[in-house]
Amino acid sequence: MIKAMLTEREELILKAIVEEYINTGEPISSKVVASKYCPFVSSATVRNDMGILEEMGYITQPHPSAGRVPSPKGYKYYIENLLLDCKLSSQQRMRIRKILSNLESEVRDIREVIKATSWLIAQLSKLLAFSYGPISSGKFIKKLWLTPIDDDNVLLIYMIETGDVEHRIIHTRYNPLNLERLSNIFSTKLEKESIDKLDIKEILALLPEEESLIKGIINSLKEEEYSYAESYIEGTDYIDKIPEFNDPEILKSLISIINKEELVIEQINAAINSGDIWTSIGEKGNLTFIVVPYFAKDLPIGAAGVVGPVRMNYKYIIPLLNYIKNYISDMLSVRWR
Secondary structure (H helix, E strand, O other): OOOOOOOOHHHHHHHHHHHHHHOOHHHHHHHHHHHOOOOOOOHHHOOOHHHHHHHHHOOOOOOOOOEEEOHHHHHHHHHHHHOOOOOHHHHHHHHHHHHHHHHHHHHHOHHHHHHHHHHHHHHOOOOOOEEEEOOOOOOOOOEEEEEEEEEOEEEEEEEEEEOOOOEEEOOOOOOHHHHHHHHHHHHHHOOOHHHHOOHHHHHHHHHHHHHHHHHHHHHHHHOOOOOOOOEEHHHHHHHHHHHHHHOHHHHHHHHHHHHHHHHHHHHHHHHHOOOOOOOOOOOOOOOEEEEEEEEEOOOOEEEEEEEEOOOHHHHHHHHHHHHHHHHHHHHHHHHHH
């Protein structure tokens, strides 16, 4: 986080430049800042402060006769220090809550939730939106069942924390009469702890004659990596409505992101690792990423966000994504854990 090093007036001027530039797309003059935001301060004083902000790297001047525009560093300071109390209006929250409530009643599984959020964010932000998931550590099995195939093979069926059901075949000799009991033993223990924390000695003590099968079950579950996460991108219809994308270089960067899933996943992993909203401003081809992770209790399930020009309405986008993040995380915690 950028430390709050600016004076109160410098912060006011930076905030004015950022928000005016977001609204107009034109460099901001000291006269505009003085008249609209600092009525009791002379234009010369504002101009002097703008010079200080420029020296510190928070704003830049496109050419000598122009006003100033925010730099990525300026946007970052604005987001981290000047938007702390930024919230959606009650009307905006009501509208979003209604859409999310309808979504909650219509979706059948976690994949649909992940996919639908990218569409929802695109509609509400008018930007290119993405989502990714479901993901997991592969270590949280909710329940399992053992079914005989033949004398040398057992079908292991298990449900992971996202609600999806997977299966594996274990090759070993076994007693069919022990399968139901062993299924119940594992399921009961997995309700309380992850597969890594299971005490194999306790299970072996209950059914020592099934040592080979027990070890086969544990090895199979530990190999579970649940790598079936998918990425979704929505909002391509909005690209030609954003002035910055008339710049061939910026458009090229955006197309590269659309075509290279790993660029999006890199930002998603950063958000999940941070555990909170993640911003990357101007680091990928003059584009901004804003990403929020979804959690079911303490387990990362997926993430979603937007990618767009550095000049975007952070005052609306950030609380929008935070609101959706909190709603989706609460919903997933209730429905899938």
